[in-house]
Amino acid sequence: MTDPVVQQALPLWGLQGADFSLLAQRENHVYAVRQGTTKYALRLHRPGYRTTPELVSELDWMMYLSRQGLHVPAPIPTHDGSYLAKLGTIHASLLTWLDGTPIGEGSEISEGSPTQIARMVGREMARLHDLTDNWGCPNAFVRPNWTADALLGENPLWGRFWEHPHLSPDQKNLLLKTRSRASRDLHALEADEGLIHADLLTENILLWNDGLGILDFDDCAIGYRSFELATFLLRYLERRDFPDLRNALLDGYAARRAISAEELDLMLLLRALTYVGWIIPRLNEPGGETRSKRMIARATGLANTYLEGRPS
Known part of the structure; x- marks a missing residue:
């Protein structure tokens, strides 16, 4: 999972040309993405670690909790309205940036x-x-x-x-x-x-x-x-x-x-x-x-x- 995958993923959320940098590399590769003054977290999910239904379920729960007022990252839908994008064998999701220490x-x-x-x-x-x-x-x-x-x-x-x-x-x-x-x-x-x-x-x-x-x-x-x-x-x-x-x-x-x-x-x-x-x-x-x-x-x-x- 390298920079070209990130560059392929970002346009799915209208973020082509946005700046990005690697934040974490564990189960997922997590990137900080910045467009103008707005920051996001892009996750490239490790192939085989979670199934598509498991990833969709995780994102659905996060969205519900965010809507209920918990301070958690909220998934952002792609242009086609999906929380999860597929790039070959890799799933990607974009989250709101969570402030805090x-x-x-x-x-x-x-x-x-x-x-x-x-x-x-x-x-x-x-x-x-x-x-x-x-x-x-x-x-x-x-x-x-x-x-x-x-x-x-x-x-x-x-x-x-x-x-x-x-x-x-x-x-x-x-x-x-x-x-x-x-x-x-x-x-x-x-x-x-x-x-x-x-x-x-x-x-x-x-x-x-x-x-x-x-x-x-x-x-x-x-x-x-x-x-x-x-x-x-x-x-x-x-x-x-x-x-x-x-x-x-x-x-x-x-x-x-x-x-x-x-x-x-x-x-x-x-x-x-x-x-x-x-x-x-x-x-x-x-x-x-x-x-x-x-x-x-x-x-x-x-x-x-x-x-x-x-x-x-």
């Missing part, structure tokens, strides 16, 4: 008071879930699933974490035992399910005026609402103020929607396990080994704590 990076919250930010994030998550429940998914809506089988089944969405090649025999046994027990506990819960963003990390949350904005809906899925909170919170597990951040996030969310602290603790464990599977195909990438060790240590630590708190 990321609340932090990695495990750091650099904007404002960390506990205040966590409380704001909890409120915004609850607002997102409320609006989504009021919308309901259209019949043709298609997104990945992050419920029980995708987390703990025979073929989890992000891979069989218990088969990570760097697990010791004891670590593998620990994760297998945890998987079995967590599966029973999860099925016993009446966990709130619905559409979630599923990637609300610091880099994807912007501080904007006196509120928050949300970016990067690429991983949105049907899942547990407490999994949404766990995804945000997991990065801060080793921080000294983790209990304060956890409580602030729960307080913010509970101001709008019911949430179980015990359920969140289980989801923190399950989220940590997913990353052990996620890193397997990325072990040979720069920094892959270091990240893998950290993810295994985090998951096994949570697994030990989880099993110690439950009788066999």
Whole structure:
């Protein structure tokens, strides 16, 4: 996906000759596009990562949320009225530019008071879930699933974490035992399910005026609402103020929607396990080994704590 593809895509939105520059290169290539004083975000979607119905569903949800007043990027239709354009094997979409400053990076919250930010994030998550429940998914809506089988089944969405090649025999046994027990506990819960963003990390949350904005809906899925909170919170597990951040996030969310602290603790464990599977195909990438060790240590630590708190 190179500059000629961008130059081929831009006229579909009447932006031929606009200036552009590469912003990010992960699941998508994302370009900042400027025409006059107006900025946009052009996404070239990685071939094979998402199906056409999945991409259309993502864009439909973003448009709905934008129309409801959430500070999220809104898709802009092409000349023929479609949110999604096809350029050979590549899909492209154009979004409104979202102003704001990321609340932090990695495990750091650099904007404002960390506990205040966590409380704001909890409120915004609850607002997102409320609006989504009021919308309901259209019949043709298609997104990945992050419920029980995708987390703990025979073929989890992000891979069989218990088969990570760097697990010791004891670590593998620990994760297998945890998987079995967590599966029973999860099925016993009446966990709130619905559409979630599923990637609300610091880099994807912007501080904007006196509120928050949300970016990067690429991983949105049907899942547990407490999994949404766990995804945000997991990065801060080793921080000294983790209990304060956890409580602030729960307080913010509970101001709008019911949430179980015990359920969140289980989801923190399950989220940590997913990353052990996620890193397997990325072990040979720069920094892959270091990240893998950290993810295994985090998951096994949570697994030990989880099993110690439950009788066999």
